[in-house]
Amino acid sequence: MKIFYTSSYIVKKNTSKPLFWTVFIWPITLLMGLEVIITEKDIKTFLIMKEGLFSIGIPLYALIAVVFFSQMIAREFYIGKSKRILEFLIAMSNYKAQFYGRLLGVSMIVLISNLFYAAILVIFKGKSSQIGKLLHQFNFLDTKQLFEFLIALFLFSMFVILFSVLVGIETRDVSKISQHLGIIYLLIISASIINLISSDFIQRKVLLYVPFFNIPGIDLQTSLTDILIIFGTNIFTLIVFVIGLQKLFKKRVEVQ
Numbered sequence: 034m035k036i037f038y039t040s041s042y043i044v045k046k047n048t049s050k051p052l053f054w055t056v057f058i059w060p061i062t063l064l065m066g067l068e069v070i071i072t073e074k075d076i077k078t079f080l081i082m083k084e085g086l087f088s089i090g091i092p093l094y095a096l097i098a099v100v101f102f103s104q105m106i107a108r109e110f111y112i113g114k115s116k117r118i119l120e121f122l123i124a125m126s127n128y129k130a131q132f133y134g135r136l137l138g139v140s141m142i143v144l145i146s147n148l149f150y151a152a153i154l155v156i157f158k159g160k161s162s163q164i165g166k167l168l169h170q171f172n173f174l175d176t177k178q179l180f181e182f183l184i185a186l187f188l189f190s191m192f193v194i195l196f197s198v199l200v201g202i203e204t205r206d207v208s209k210i211s212q213h214l215g216i217i218y219l220l221i222i223s224a225s226i227i228n229l230i231s232s233d234f235i236q237r238k239v240l241l242y243v244p245f246f247n248i249p250g251i252d253l254q255t256s257l258t259d260i261l262i263i264f265g266t267n268i269f270t271l272i273v274f275v276i277g278l279q280k281l282f283k284k285r286v287e288v289q
Contacts, residue, residue, distance in 0.1 A: 039134025060098045071163040087251040092225040099190045103197040106139045107210045110201030112285045128283040188267045189248045244270035
């Protein structure tokens, strides 16, 4: 109950801030802008995404619809001497409840926001709009491939969230959070570039076992065995990552 109490507090606190709504409408604004400027020629150009659906599509989506929440996430886990509310909440609950409540709260904000973006995309797809025509280019995906794409997107997004949590916990000066978050942008971009320039041998023998970086390495020809290896290594790494962050959070609070 304490975890859900904390998470609900985090959701209410952040969604009441103007900054949240500024970040929230950014992907929608971008989508509306694309609807105006995109042409039939551009739609045909986007066909390259069929080959780079995972290597380009997932990192691109993370940059547009997930990483912009990083500032909010990092600030929730920033621990400074002025955090009176944090001290009060910790006095009411243990460190684990406080950590997992905050993690659940920020994850819910990102998840619900992205479900809203997905709903808008579905609406666009049903319309005879430029964005709708673009989305129809991906009708070649069957149910299995779509399911694999959504799982990969979820895992990649969770890594971005946890990287943001790490930045928040480790940052000593709140004014430098934005600067430190630049590392996340580099990780996302590098994951895409590494998979695009790597040979098939490196992707299948090396990157296949490297969590986070192996997610954009999936393509429509990736075998079920390799996909299970990728999903398995990333789920295991995410679990270990969360446990490590919880211990780090406890240590930082104790120092304060």
